[in-house]
Amino acid sequence: MITRLKKILLSCLVILISAAVMNCDRNPSSGTEDFDIVILNGRVIDPESKLDAIRNVGIKEGSVIMITEKPINGRTTIDARGLVVAPGFIDMHQHGQDRENYTYKVLDGVTTVLELEMGTSDVDRWYSEREGNTFVNFGVSVGHVPLRMEIMHDPGGFAPVSDAVYRRASDLEIGMLKNGIEHGLNRGALGVGFGLMYTPAASRWEILEIFRIAGRTKAPCYVHMRYAGLKEPNNCIAALEEIISAAAITGAPLHVVHITSLGFSYTPYLLQMIKEAHSRAIDITVECYPYTATQTTIESAVYDEGWQESFGISFSDLQWAATGERLTAESFAQYRKTGGMVIAHSISEDIVKSTISDSIVIIASDGVLEGGKGHPRGTGTFARVLGKYVREEKLISLKEGLRKITLMPAQRLEKIATSFKNKGRICTGADADITIFDPEQIIDQATYEEPAKYSKGISYVLVNGKIVVNNGQLQDGVFPGKAVRGIIK
């Protein structure tokens, strides 16, 4: 008995020591370093330690080595007087994962760009395509939708359009899906992505089987729910019940994506359900984007029969992303045949505000831009939160706004990938992913008509200790972005 107690105490001690090692401030500096970069006289805000004070920051070999009131020197000096020095922003939900999209992201202050909702069917290929040629950090989940498309030979693009939407999977195909998910997780995927609304023929059992694979290793499931809107019986409440049940049954952590664009006026009910599930020990988190319109492909199952009643909107609430025109019954029918991105003005500003101000909600963009066309969320989400909702409307404090785009996403991800323990914070030992902005100027400029507009007020962005944005300008040929990946087995 005593030996057992000793063993337990010893293992507690080991856990405590390793926790201390993983925390910030683990390498207090002697102060005599020769820094690569120093950031001087900025207002340093760290949402974890709650530091909010004028400090100098010393950076060496990709890490923050010192945060101090004393003068320090380095080979490169950034004068941050009048500016906020914050942890680099982390976007958990970004579909556009190419040079065009990364440019807008970094000029919106984002240093880590993740595709977690849809994910990929080939984790190794996805990472290898970006290694060494990317200026932000990047990461991906293994996706149920792309795997289902591959297994069922669906010819769709971003979203499926044929068998992967409308056909039930055979037992053999469910087995193939499970193998594909397991393989992706073994290759360091950051969890499992689901777009249940895009695959309505995927049975509840199929989804539960995939959750079981995730539950074994506690890999988070990032879910676009099966239904949106208010119309019973297949509404957003039923959709959230399905995935909370799946999380409870299997033990898989759950992250609910873009809650406002599925909940509409029922979003407060969904947030209440999430809090209640959390209070019963379900590992559950949630995100939203700061806009009153959604966007997806018009040819997808989202716009199958009944969308008007489900979403509480009609044709004139739809806007064609390529031209900005509002749709009619005729143009809707025409575009549904050709395919493309459609914006739906379907969320009230009151719901956007109440959701952003809820302390459990992370902000993520759900962004994608193609040839300069798309939804402004892909280019302006982060500056919009800090400019419109923090400064102009005073909906939340600056520290709280930063917490939602730095610390909270890092905390969601740090169990699957320990590298996130060094992100989302600014403290000694943290990765030098740093966003420096003017709190009086920061604002989004992208609109539904002109989404391809850079945000204003992002002065400097550092990724792994390298300057990627210098005095508001993107630097050419600097690619310090690293893969963020779970354990490869």
Ligand SMILES: [Zn+2]
């Ligand atoms: Zn989605």
